[in-house]
Amino acid sequence: MSAVTAIRRAAAAPEPSRELNGILHLLTCGSVDDGKSTLIGRMLWDSTDLYDDQRATIEKSGRTAGGGTQPDFSLLVDGLVAEREQGITIDIAWRYFDTDTRRFVIIDSPGHEQYTRNMASGASHADVAIMLVDARHGVKRQTRRHAAILDIVGVKRVILAVNKMDLVDWSQEKFRAIEADFRELTLRFGFREALAIPVSAVAGDNVARKSENMPWYTGPHLLEHLERLPGRDTTPSGPFRMPVQMVLRDGLDFRGLAGTVSSGRICVGDRVTDPLSGQSAHVLRIATMGRDLEIASQGQAVALQLDTDIDVARGAVLSTPDAKPTVATSIEARLVWLWETPFDPGASYILRTATDLAPIASINIKSLLDLETLVAEKSSACSVNDIAIANINLGRPVALDLFSECQTTGSFLIVDAVSGASVAAGVVAGATNAGDGATASTFVLTRDILERGLCRDLGQGEEDRREFQRRASEVALLLRAAGVPIKLEL
Numbered sequence: 001m002s003a004v005t006a007i008r009r010a011a012a013a014p015e016p017s018r019e020l021n022g023i024l025h026l027l028t029c030g031s032v033d034d035g036k037s038t039l040i041g042r043m044l045w046d047s048t049d050l051y052d053d054q055r056a057t058i059e060k061s062g063r064t065a066g067g068g069t070q071p072d073f074s075l076l077v078d079g080l081v082a083e084r085e086q087g088i089t090i091d092i093a094w095r096y097f098d099t100d101t102r103r104f105v106i107i108d109s110p111g112h113e114q115y116t117r118n119m120a121s122g123a124s125h126a127d128v129a130i131m132l133v134d135a136r137h138g139v140k141r142q143t144r145r146h147a148a149i150l151d152i153v154g155v156k157r158v159i160l161a162v163n164k165m166d167l168v169d170w171s172q173e174k175f176r177a178i179e180a181d182f183r184e185l186t187l188r189f190g191f192r193e194a195l196a197i198p199v200s201a202v203a204g205d206n207v208a209r210k211s212e213n214m215p216w217y218t219g220p221h222l223l224e225h226l227e228r229l230p231g232r233d234t235t236p237s238g239p240f241r242m243p244v245q246m247v248l249r250d251g252l253d254f255r256g257l258a259g260t261v262s263s264g265r266i267c268v269g270d271r272v273t274d275p276l277s278g279q280s281a282h283v284l285r286i287a288t289m290g291r292d293l294e295i296a297s298q299g300q301a302v303a304l305q306l307d308t309d310i311d312v313a314r315g316a317v318l319s320t321p322d323a324k325p326t327v328a329t330s331i332e333a334r335l336v337w338l339w340e341t342p343f344d345p346g347a348s349y350i351l352r353t354a355t356d357l358a359p360i361a362s363i364n365i366k367s368l369l370d371l372e373t374l375v376a377e378k379s380s381a382c383s384v385n386d387i388a389i390a391n392i393n394l395g396r397p398v399a400l401d402l403f404s405e406c407q408t409t410g411s412f413l414i415v416d417a418v419s420g421a422s423v424a425a426g427v428v429a430g431a432t433n434a435g436d437g438a439t440a441s442t443f444v445l446t447r448d449i450l451e452r453g454l455c456r457d458l459g460q461g462e463e464d465r466r467e468f469q470r471r472a473s474e475v476a477l478l479l480r481a482a483g484v485p486i487k488l489e490l
Contacts, residue, residue, distance in 0.1 A: 022231020027107045027155070029119050030132030031142040035163045037074035037093075039132065039201040039222075040108055044097055046208035047223055070202050101227050116385045117338040120149050120425055124411075127232050128157040130222075135168045135198070139181040144371045147185045148387045152334050152427055154407055156192035157229060161222060165214065166200040172216045188374045193229075197222055236298040239323035240264035240272070241401070241409050243354035244316045248303050256287055256303030257312055262354065262408035265297040266320075272304065274316045275324040275399045281306035315356035317399040317409055325399045325409055328431035331392050335414070335426025336385070343382035343424075348417035348443055350484065351394060354408050359395030359417075359443045359484045366390060382424075389429075395443065395485070403427035417443065417484075418453040418475060445476060446489045 028036045093108040107126055109119040123129065129150050133139055150158065160182045168174045179196040186194040197206055198217055205211035206221040220228070241262045248256040266272065266283060273280040285305040286293040296302045304318070312318070317325055337343060349360040367376040369387040382388045392414075403410030407427075414424040454471055458464040472490055479486045 023103045023105060024226065024229060024231050025105045025107065025125055025127045026226065027109060027122055027126035027129040027150075028132065029109045029123070029129060029146045029150075031134070031137075031140050034132040034134050035201045036108055036132050038072075039130070039161060039163065039199070039207065040095060040106055041072075041074050042201045042204055042207050043106075043223060044095065046204055047097065047099055099223065099227060102231065104226070116145065116149075116336070117425075119146060120153065120336050120338065123150055123153045123155055124425075126150075126153075126155050128159065128226070128229055129155050130159045130161050132161045132163050133178060135162050135164045135171075135174055135178065138178045139185070141371045144185065144374060145385065145387065147189055148369055148371070148374075149336055151189040151191075152336065152387070153411075154403065154427075156190075158186070158191045158194045159222070159225065160194070160196040161201075162196060162198045163201050165198045165205065165211075166203055170198075170211075170213045172214070175217075185374075195219065195225060197225065236261075236263070236265045238263035238298075238406055240266050240270075240318070240320050241325065241406055242266070242272075242302075242304070242318040243356070243409065244312060244314055244318060245355050246314055247312070254287075254305060255309055256285075256305050257316075257318065258301075258303040259318075259355065260301045261296050261298050263298050263406050264320075265295055266304070267295045268293075271321055272306070272318045273321045273324065274310060274312050275319060275327050276316060276397060277311060279310035279312070280321055281308040281310050283307075315353075317354070317356075319399075325401045325406070326431040326433055327397045328400050328433060329394045329397050330432040331394070331400060331428050332430035333390050333392055333412075333426040334387075334429050335390060335424045336387055337382045337424045338384070339416075339421055339423035340384050341423070342384070348445070348449060349423070350415045350417050351392065351398065352413040352415050352422075353398060353400065353411075356398060357415075357484065358398045360414070361393040361395045363393075363414075364391040390426075400428050400431050402431065403429065416453070417479065418445075418449055443479065443484055443486045444489055445472065445479075445486055450475075450490075 028040060030036055095106040095108065097104055097106070107122040109122040131143060131146060133143055147158070160179070162175050162178050165175065175196070175198045182194070182196050197219065198214055199206040199222060200211070201207060205213055206217065208221065208223045210221050211217065241264060242259045243262060244257050245259045248254070248258050266286070268283050268286055270283050271280055272283060283304055284307045286296045287303045287305060288301070293302065319325055343363065343365060345363070349363065351358045351360050365380050365382045366378070366389045368379040368382065370377045376389060399409070401409040410428045412426055412428070413422045414426065415421065416423050450468065450472055454475065455468050458468050469490070472488060476486050476488055
C-alpha cells in the first residue's frame with residue numbers, strides 16, 4: 001500500500017461502533033513550527049487503532065528533524081505535497097478519531113500569517129481550540145492574533161499546549177512564565193474555560209499519557225482533559241430563525257420556503273413572519289425528504305408551506321412575530337481582514353449573510369487591535385490579517401442578529417463587488433434599526449472600478465473593448481440577480 005493511500009485511510013472517519021459521549025470539534029492553531037501536525041499525529045498514534053500497514057508506512061517514511069529517533073508523526077496529517085516539502089500546514093485538514101468515550105473531529109489549521117484566513121475558517125466550526133506555543137519562545141504575536149480570532153468567532157474553551165518541553169529540559173519555571181502570559185490572554189478575551197498543559201508532541205509526554213519527565217505538573221494530560229469537556233450542545237435554543245435559501249414549487253399547489261433552521265424551533269400551526277416586509281402567515285406543513293414533520297428544530301433542513309403565500313424569496317430570514325431580528329441599515333462589526341489588498345474606502349463591497357447579498361454604502365474603520373498590547377488603537381486603515389472594529393452602512397435594510405444571540409444570522413462576509421473575492425469576515429456587535437424611511441441605494445459600476453479589478457488585463461484594442469463591455473454587462477446582470485440596484489457608468 002502506498003503512503004498516500006495509508007494516510008487517506010488514516011484520515012477517514014470511522015463508523016460508529018458504540019455509544020460515544022458526544023462529538024467534540026477540536027481546532028489546533030499556533031505559529032509556524034510550533035508542532036501542530038506532530039501533536040495531532042502523536043495523538044492518533046497513541047490513542048487510535050491505526051492499521052499495521054499505516055504504522056509501518058510512517059515508521060519507514062522518516063524520522064523527526066534534528067536526528068530524532070521518533071517517527072515523523074506529522075505525516076499522518078500533512079497530506080499536500082507542498083506541506084511535506086516545506087514542513088508547514090497550508091490548508092485546513094480534517095481528521096476523525098474515537099476514544100473509548102467520545103468522538104473527535106480535529107481541524108488542523110495553518111500557522112503561517114499568510115494562511116490566517118484558513119485558520120479563521122476552521123475556527124468557525126470548532127467547539128474547543130488547542131493553541132500551541134514553542135516552550136523556547138512562548139506566546140507570540142500570531143498566538144495573540146489567533147486568540148482574538150477565536151474570541152470573534154465565539155470559541156470560548158481554549159487549551160494552551162506548551163510544546164517541545166524536552167528542548168527546555170522540562171523546566172517548570174519556563175512553563176509557569178508562559179502560563180502567566182496565557183492567563184493575560186484569557187482575561188482579555190473572556191474565555192470560559194482555559195488550561196495550560198506542558199507537552200512534548202514528539203516524545204508523547206502529556207499527550208495521551210502522563211509524563212514521567214514533569215512530575216511537578218499534576219493536572220490532566222491533553223487527551224484526558226479533552227475527554228472531560230462537554231460536547232457541542234445540539235439542544236434547540238434561542239429564537240426561531242430560518243434564512244430562506246430558495247422557494248420550491250411542485251407545479252401544482254405546493255410552494256415551500258426552503259432553508260436550514262439556524263436557531264430555535266418551529267411547529268405546524270405557528271405563525272412566522274418576514275421582518276423586512278412585515279408579512280406573516282401560519283405554518284401549514286413542514287416538509288423534508290420523504291416525510292413531513294410536526295416540529296422543525298435547529299440544524300434541520302426543511303421546506304415550510306404557509307397557509308398564505310407571502311412575498312418571500314432567497315435572502316429573507318423567517319422568525320416568529322414576537323422575537324424578530326433587527327432590520328438594520330447600520331451595524332457595528334468586529335472583523336478580520338482576509339485579503340491581500342488593503343481596505344479601500346473608494347471600492348465597492350457587498351455584505352454576504354447566510355443567504356442574502358446586500359450592497360454596502362460605506363465602511364468606516366474605527367480601530368485596529370494592537371497585537372502587542374491587546375488594546376484597540378484608533379485607525380482608518382485596514383490590511384491583511386488586521387482585526388478591526390468598523391461601522392458598516394448598508395444600501396438597503398437587512399435582517400440581522402447580534403452574534404452573541406444568534407451566530408448564523410449575526411455573522412457575515414464582506415465581498416468585493418467586482419472580483420467576488422471574500423475580503424473580510426466579521427460578526428455583528430451592534431445593529432441600528434432601519435426605521436420606516438430606509439431606501440435602497442444604487443451601486444455605481446464605473447470604468448475605473450473595472451480597470452482596477454476585473455478588466456485590468458485588457459488593453460485598448462477593439463477586441464479588448466468589446467470584452468470590457470461584455471464583462472461589465474455580466475457583472476451588472478449578476479449584481480441585479482442578487483438584488484443589488486446597479487447603474488453602469490462606462
